[in-house]
Structure formats: structure tokens, C-alpha cells
Amino acid sequence: MSDPTQLAQWVRDARERSLGLVADLSPEQLKGPRLAIVNPLHWEIGHVAWFQELWALRQGRGERPLREDGDSLWDSGAVPHDTRWDLRLPSIEETKAYMREVRDRVVDGLAVDPKNRDLHYLVLYSVFHEDMHDEAFTYTRQTLGYPSPPTAGSAPSHLAAGPLAGDAEVPGGTFALGAAPDETFVFDNEKWAHPVGVAPFAIARAPVTQEQFAAFVDGAGYARRELWSEAGWEWRIRVEAEHPVYWRHDASGWQRRDFDRWVPLEPHRPIIHVSWHEAEAYCAWAGRRLPTEAEWEAAASLAPGAGAQAALSVGRRCTDVGAREPRCTGGRLRRRGRAPRRRQRLRLPADDRQRVGVGGRRLPALSRLRPRHVPRLLSAVVRHAQGPPGRLLGDAGPPAPQHVAELLPSRPPRRVGRVQDLPALT
Numbered sequence: 001m002s003d004p005t006q007l008a009q010w011v012r013d014a015r016e017r018s019l020g021l022v023a024d025l026s027p028e029q030l031k032g033p034r035l036a037i038v039n040p041l042h043w044e045i046g047h048v049a050w051f052q053e054l055w056a057l058r059q060g061r062g063e064r065p066l067r068e069d070g071d072s073l074w075d076s077g078a079v080p081h082d083t084r085w086d087l088r089l090p091s092i093e094e095t096k097a098y099m100r101e102v103r104d105r106v107v108d109g110l111a112v113d114p115k116n117r118d119l120h121y122l123v124l125y126s127v128f129h130e131d132m133h134d135e136a137f138t139y140t141r142q143t144l145g146y147p148s149p150p151t152a153g154s155a156p157s158h159l160a161a162g163p164l165a166g167d168a169e170v171p172g173g174t175f176a177l178g179a180a181p182d183e184t185f186v187f188d189n190e191k192w193a194h195p196v197g198v199a200p201f202a203i204a205r206a207p208v209t210q211e212q213f214a215a216f217v218d219g220a221g222y223a224r225r226e227l228w229s230e231a232g233w234e235w236r237i238r239v240e241a242e243h244p245v246y247w248r249h250d251a252s253g254w255q256r257r258d259f260d261r262w263v264p265l266e267p268h269r270p271i272i273h274v275s276w277h278e279a280e281a282y283c284a285w286a287g288r289r290l291p292t293e294a295e296w297e298a299a300a301s302l303a304p305g306a307g308a309q310a311a312l313s314v315g316r317r318c319t320d321v322g323a324r325e326p327r328c329t330g331g332r333l334r335r336r337g338r339a340p341r342r343r344q345r346l347r348l349p350a351d352d353r354q355r356v357g358v359g360g361r362r363l364p365a366l367s368r369l370r371p372r373h374v375p376r377l378l379s380a381v382v383r384h385a386q387g388p389p390g391r392l393l394g395d396a397g398p399p400a401p402q403h404v405a406e407l408l409p410s411r412p413p414r415r416v417g418r419v420q421d422l423p424a425l426t
């Protein structure tokens, strides 16, 4: 069961971040241009509060709607995206007052009903949803060239560190991919953990850097048809991509746009804001490929030098018995597909699932990231040297060419990785 005091703090934290991400923007900026890839921020901040009211207060606490017009304004499943600029929204101040009232009522509800597990789940759902929108607020500011968010803080020192060359060898084994039924919270597309065989492979120790990607660009990588998939080449031609979307070149060299400022390209900073197609073409140029989902999660779940025991200590034991198929011990997998009823009711609106992700896949919450997701945020491209072709991350269908905002968690992530027989990275 979740700690209601911690949950209340997360509710406050997420709301504070949401409000902070729009605090410095003018009414005109909060409306912004009508684009398919972003929402009007004025609408979006009300939406996160409405979503929390819907699930945590109305569903979880049985309360009546705070506003009669809430569903008609902020239900992302009912209000078409391109109409959100035309709505008769409450004023900015009224919207923020609504956000604060919902927050306070949820915190009060947790105090009044501290052992209600269904409420805990629904509050977590609303907090993770808000985290995703906080990510969206951030990439909207980048997309529209607004100033760096006042909540951004200073860049972590490791971004200024030198390159970390070389590959880590992962001998392979069995990885439990997905969420376990007894976890406090899971999203529907994480159900359920199942063993996946991972063949030996090698993966770059660190994300691809801007310097490395610039070599690809300078090497005519965007003009060499053979480096691109059919869909990738069609995308490149259609959007006239000649380099990463937020890059430009002048007499001094490459620069990147950091919100509303142009800065010289930091050579060892991980490349961000590239689409799946660009990542794939880079790998073809570098003689590598992108990792499969299982490969990526297995590699990201291991602490360098800590060995498999460290990963085992935080997860369920899963073993490859050498029989027809691997099994997880403890009978957990026998519950595969049988979700607790309260979870079966919950599905992210299609709007949210489609809009947030890399390669068409949903990204996890911003500030409560699980460790296996963090490196993916910081490295849209990961080099991969050996191993079987496997099923690549984007095989489920052509991904939306979406650029990824750089985001960092604000607190230590929760560990859920489960690796059995993968030895330490070397």
C-alpha cells in the first residue's frame, strides 16, 4: 500500500511543477499557435486538474463535479484537439484556482481516508498523468521557442563530462519484461511481466553524443538514401530534414536551440530531439542498430559493476530452466492477464497514449521515473554492436517522428527492474 503522506506530497509536488511551468508565460503564450503537436497551455493546465478531479475525487471519493462545464471543456477524449483553442475557457487565474482547489481536496481526501487502496491507486494515476503533461508543458516551451522554464534549474554536471567510449558486453539470459501484479501501480500497457530470452549483445556504455551525431550529419548522413528505411526516407523528404530539428550551422559551427537561446553544440552532451527515423539512420551509418525493448531494459536495469545480484535484490526471481519456456518462480506469471478489478477500469485516454512517447510508445511519468526509463529519455539513440537482429523497438508500426524533450527526474526513481542471470556489465 502506498504511504498516504507521500502520496499527498506527490500531489502537491506535481501541481507545483505544473504551475511553475506556466507561471512566467503571458496570456498570448499560454494560448499559443494552433499546432497538431502541442496543446494550448491554458487548456492543458485545466485538463490535468480536471483529470485528477474525475478520477481521485469523483471516482475515488464519490464527490460531485466541482464545475458543471468541466467535462465539456477538459475531457481530452471528447474535445477534439484542434478545437481546444476556440473553447470559452475560464480565465487563467480562475483555472489556477480550480487547480489548487482540486489539489487541496485530494490531499484532504487522503487524510480522511488514508487506508483506501483504490483511492491511492487513483491518486497515483492522476499524479503520473500530470507528470506526463508536465513533460508536455516542457516540450511545448521548446517547440514554441519560449524561455527555459523557471523550474529547470542548472544542468547536471555529468552533461559536461567527457565521452565514455566503448561497449558493455551483456552475455544474455532471461529478463522479466513488464510489471508484476503486486506492484502498487501499473499502466495497462505494462501488464504483465513475462520472461523474455535475451541473446548475448554489446551496447554502448553511454548515449550517443552530439559530437558523434554531428559527424553523421557532416558525413552527408541525411543525403545518403541507403542509410534510411523506406518510411524514414519518406519522412525526411516530407519534412525536409537536413539535420536535427533544433540545430543550425553558422561560421562557428553547429548550434542547438535551447528553448529561446542558441548555444554552441556541446560535444559530449547526449543527442536529443531526434526522431526514430534519424536514430535508425544514424545507427546504419555507425554500423550499429537500435536495441530491442528487452535488450534495452535488461542493460538499463543493471548497475555497472554491481552484478546481477543487485538487480535481483529489487525484483522477482526469474529463471531460465532450459525447458520449453522460461518460468518465473513464485507463481506470479500464472496470474498473467488477470488484473485487479480496479485496474481494469483504468485506461489512459487515447489522446494521452498517443501524444507522449518515443517511437509511438508511451514514456513514463516525469518525476517518478523508473530506472529503466531514465536512460531512454537521455539517449534517444543507443548504439548496439552485436547480437541477433531481434525485434526492434519500432516494429509495432511506423512511429510518429516526434522529438524528445530533455527531462530529468526530480527525485530518486523507484526500482522495478528484474534481471535474473545477466552478469555485471563490463
Ligand SMILES: [Fe+2]
Residues within 6 Å of the ligand: 047, 051, 076, 129, 133, 352
Ligand atoms: Fe491528459
